[in-house]
Amino acid sequence: MDLICSxxxxxxxxxxxxxxxxxxxxxxxxSKNYRSVIRACMEEMHQVAIAAKDPASGxxxxxxxxxxSAVELIWNLCEILFIEVAPAGPLLLHLxxxxxxxxxxxxxxxxxxxxxxxxxxxxxxxxxxxxxxLQGQLDEARQMLSKEADASPASAGTCKVLGDLxxxxxxxxxxxxxxxxxxxxxxxxxxxxxxxxxxxxxxASSPHLETLCKIMLxxxxxxxxxxxxxxxxxxxLVTRLLYSHPTVKPxxxxxxxxxxLDLFLGGDSSPEPLDNILMAAFEFDIHxxxxxxxxxxxxxxxxxHLTDLLDHxxxxxxHNLYFQCQPPKLPGWxxxxxxxxxxxxxxxxxxxxxxxxxxCPELGRVSLELHIERxxxxxxxxxxxxxxxxxxxxxxxxxxxICKILAMKAVRNNRLGxxxxxxxxxxxxxxxTLVSDRFLRxxxxxxxxxxxxxxxxLGPAMxxxxxxxxxGKYREFHRLYGEKRFVDGASLLxxxxxxxxxxxxxxxxxxxxxxxxxxxxxxxxxxxxxxxxMRCLEDLTAGRPGHGEPDGQGVQDxxxxxxxxxMLRLALARNLxxxxxxxxxxxxx
Amino acid sequence: xxxIYAKFVSQKISKTRWRPVPPxxxxxxxxxxxxxxxxxxxxxxxxxxxxxxxxxxxGGFEGDxxxxxxxxxxxxxxxxxxxxxxxxxxxxxTGCVTIFLHHQNNQTLSVSHQWTxxxxxxxxxGPSCSGAPCTGVVCNNPxxxxxxxxxxxxxxxxxxxxxxxxxxxxxxxxxxxxxxxxTPEILTVNSIGQLKIWDFRQPGNEPSxxxxxxxxxxxxxxxxxxxxxxxxxATGGQDGMLSIWDVRLGTxxxxxxxxxxxxxxxxxxHPSNPDHLFTCSEDGSLWHWDSSTDVPxxxxxxxxxxxxxxxxxxSISNQANVHQSLISSWLSTDPAKDRIEITSLLPSRTxxxxxxxxxxxxxxxGTDAEAIYVTRQLFS
Numbered sequence: 001m002d003l004i005c006s007x008x009x010x011x012x013x014x015x016x017x018x019x020x021x022x023x024x025x026x027x028x029x030x031s032k033n034y035r036s037v038i039r040a041c042m043e044e045m046h047q048v049a050i051a052a053k054d055p056a057s058g059x060x061x062x063x064x065x066x067x068x069s070a071v072e073l074i075w076n077l078c079e080i081l082f083i084e085v086a087p088a089g090p091l092l093l094h095l096x097x098x099x100x101x102x103x104x105x106x107x108x109x110x111x112x113x114x115x116x117x118x119x120x121x122x123x124x125x126x127x128x129x130x131x132x133x134l135q136g137q138l139d140e141a142r143q144m145l146s147k148e149a150d151a152s153p154a155s156a157g158t159c160k161v162l163g164d165l166x167x168x169x170x171x172x173x174x175x176x177x178x179x180x181x182x183x184x185x186x187x188x189x190x191x192x193x194x195x196x197x198x199x200x201x202x203x204a205s206s207p208h209l210e211t212l213c214k215i216m217l218x219x220x221x222x223x224x225x226x227x228x229x230x231x232x233x234x235x236x237l238v239t240r241l242l243y244s245h246p247t248v249k250p251x252x253x254x255x256x257x258x259x260x261l262d263l264f265l266g267g268d269s270s271p272e273p274l275d276n277i278l279m280a281a282f283e284f285d286i287h288x289x290x291x292x293x294x295x296x297x298x299x300x301x302x303x304x305h306l307t308d309l310l311d312h313x314x315x316x317x318x319h320n321l322y323f324q325c326q327p328p329k330l331p332g333w334x335x336x337x338x339x340x341x342x343x344x345x346x347x348x349x350x351x352x353x354x355x356x357x358x359x360c361p362e363l364g365r366v367s368l369e370l371h372i373e374r375x376x377x378x379x380x381x382x383x384x385x386x387x388x389x390x391x392x393x394x395x396x397x398x399x400x401x402i403c404k405i406l407a408m409k410a411v412r413n414n415r416l417g418x419x420x421x422x423x424x425x426x427x428x429x430x431x432x433t434l435v436s437d438r439f440l441r442x443x444x445x446x447x448x449x450x451x452x453x454x455x456x457x458l459g460p461a462m463x464x465x466x467x468x469x470x471x472g473k474y475r476e477f478h479r480l481y482g483e484k485r486f487v488d489g490a491s492l493l494x495x496x497x498x499x500x501x502x503x504x505x506x507x508x509x510x511x512x513x514x515x516x517x518x519x520x521x522x523x524x525x526x527x528x529x530x531x532x533x534m535r536c537l538e539d540l541t542a543g544r545p546g547h548g549e550p551d552g553q554g555v556q557d558x559x560x561x562x563x564x565x566x567m568l569r570l571a572l573a574r575n576l577x578x579x580x581x582x583x584x585x586x587x588x589x
Numbered sequence: 590x591x592x593i594y595a596k597f598v599s600q601k602i603s604k605t606r607w608r609p610v611p612p613x614x615x616x617x618x619x620x621x622x623x624x625x626x627x628x629x630x631x632x633x634x635x636x637x638x639x640x641x642x643x644x645x646x647x648g649g650f651e652g653d654x655x656x657x658x659x660x661x662x663x664x665x666x667x668x669x670x671x672x673x674x675x676x677x678x679x680x681x682x683t684g685c686v687t688i689f690l691h692h693q694n695n696q697t698l699s700v701s702h703q704w705t706x707x708x709x710x711x712x713x714x715g716p717s718c719s720g721a722p723c724t725g726v727v728c729n730n731p732x733x734x735x736x737x738x739x740x741x742x743x744x745x746x747x748x749x750x751x752x753x754x755x756x757x758x759x760x761x762x763x764x765x766x767x768x769x770x771x772t773p774e775i776l777t778v779n780s781i782g783q784l785k786i787w788d789f790r791q792p793g794n795e796p797s798x799x800x801x802x803x804x805x806x807x808x809x810x811x812x813x814x815x816x817x818x819x820x821x822x823a824t825g826g827q828d829g830m831l832s833i834w835d836v837r838l839g840t841x842x843x844x845x846x847x848x849x850x851x852x853x854x855x856x857x858x859h860p861s862n863p864d865h866l867f868t869c870s871e872d873g874s875l876w877h878w879d880s881s882t883d884v885p886x887x888x889x890x891x892x893x894x895x896x897x898x899x900x901x902x903x904s905i906s907n908q909a910n911v912h913q914s915l916i917s918s919w920l921s922t923d924p925a926k927d928r929i930e931i932t933s934l935l936p937s938r939t940x941x942x943x944x945x946x947x948x949x950x951x952x953x954x955g956t957d958a959e960a961i962y963v964t965r966q967l968f969s
Contacts, residue, residue: 351940351957378665378682378722379665379667379682379722379724379738380722380724380738380763380780381667381722381724382626382627382665384827384852384871385871385941385957388851388852388871413710413711413719413721413739414710414711415710415738415739415740415761416761417740417760417761417762418738418740418761418762418763418780421762421780421781421806424806450758450761451758451761452761453760453761453762453781453783453785453799454761454762454781457781457783457801457806459805459806461806
């Protein structure tokens, strides 16, 4: 009975679920599509059941087929009664289709009979004709009778009479504009004619034809005589309605249904769960249908879908149905979705989950957010797909967290460029700062930049964080230096410090970078700029002693530092002297 | 009326590729390979659309494609390429690159060769290596070039155990796709909107040329080269934009065409009829772009069903108009003269169309909705 949680959760079922949910959004045709998918799934499974090599798995597939078939039977009936809401007249036509759809043997039987050498002598010929009449397929029945007439000229006359009765039976055709009253009148006439023939003993010579005529008169005795061929009470009900109350109103249905069930079972056996479900449907008791289904099918999959569908039809609004039929609560999941939970946790179904939650009016969004966070992201491509889903739904928090996860992952993998890209996409300033620091640290260690293709093309994204701006600008200084545009480079370098973009910890590196410019044979820094550089150096060294580390390493570092500062001071002083001379001589000339 | 046949295959399809037909033969496409992703078990499968002797009532072939054989694949199939008639190269999300051999006599697939750590991340700790998804593969028998999320480019030869050439950290961001420009030059696209040309003759790990989209750094996901005019390149981006590039001119695209509403996953010039181009996207659409100039004659046919002529080309470079007669219809950017007809090929939008391939009059595409679509009358 357990369709979804069964260990044998195979591809065909998955395919069904896929389709079910992707259809879910379009309500107009959805119910029919749903059924056709169930049917296609059933056929596929039937094939698999036949093809299955070991009998055990064959049996399992067969049992799943029978569950699906029951599900479809119920669904179809609910569709006719609750969704299409067929009025008197068309109602019966729908019910006939419903019965025909669920009695499969007719096609097989008719193929078997017609395939034989002499159809009318086939042992099940009359069975076939009777079934056709029981299902109201009178055209087909007539054709069969004509075969009999051809084969035995003696009965040709009576066959023709019955054939004519079949042909003239008034039925409501979809395109026809005749009113129900007209139909009822014609039908009454036809009924009387049939009765007259029966009274006159037209068919006395052929018991088969007589039985058929009785069936067409809606004779309960005759109908119950065909129990074998009717196979179940709801077939009996529909046939009985067809030949005795063709214009049955929806409200009268339950009365006929109950009496048909009683007549058919005749007290021999008690109704089974499926009977109860169908009976509840005939009584138009939606809640009873759902309750019975949930008891009978032992899982919530089908019930949830049916409930949702009916809910979409606004059939459940006045009732607080969700509380009546709640399975045990699982935290974080809306009741209607509980049954899907195991399904959605199958890793490949996450996209479906999104579709599904989109159509849950109340808790869908919350569930979706929870759902998104649980999707494993093993490749960037998958991450992009998830991001797209989030961005379409303005789930900014999730977008941020996904980008952050990817950025962290990239950092762990030593892919700083990727990490920076992801933090830019997430607009995560803090993380961009962190990655920029890593870049700068690497630069200090190695003396060259990695990932230039990215850093050189930051564009407006550079403004995301101060550190990132610094990284981009500092790299720009290197480029200017490389292109021997020393004056531009020098003023950029200085502005990085004076505008406080550069972190204090990096100032020494910047000042060291200034050394070759100070020592250049041309004067690059003006006197003004040199004063500013000096102030920067003094600012830096003034705060320094307090942070001095007491251990040996610190002392050694301090030595190097002191040398550096001495060198800088010297270079600055020399540059200042040159600049003053140069500026003075320029002014003078 | 173009007929498209759908088959549901119970697995998300990441890649579809036609088996190439022998050069010079009159055969039409009849076998294709697919790769799946995001399932508990992923497969590389071969399918046949060939006739099994049964023609339907209209004299056409039966639409359904049949599974010939399949084989388990470790990880998501990220890319798939035929090396030759019987060998398929698959790129995996585990960083592994595998050559599968198709035994046509008994319809089975087997692993012919495998480079298990073609792409990997080296953590900050040291030489420990964890697989990085291999995102793209391109073949020119016997050469195989792969790119990955680790920013590495590998050049393999089908008969060599080790990589012939590896460029580590070729890209600071993720490389999304690769194609041959002119041997031995390749073209890669990355997640910060750059197109890089690499020349395997040159040592070092610097590209010989970088082209990029302006400013926005929109990631590029796919690239294809014009089959006859090797300087004409089409790329598709995260914003669904189709860009046409002339790699000889400038560093910016010649034209940008507004296309899909989400990531463009693949772009393909028609191999023998390159005025036609095909794109597919995360938004669930599959488009046929027709830039052939004799539009009026064809229009009656292409107007049905599709959205026609949404020509939104932004002319960026006018240099292309100098040699009008010599230049591919894709490079001319005069909207008054040329129109591009766009037809949508899939009936209804579903989930992402991840991959497509065209050969002759046949097209195959695979989707996240677990369906494979095939049409055999592209130009009917």
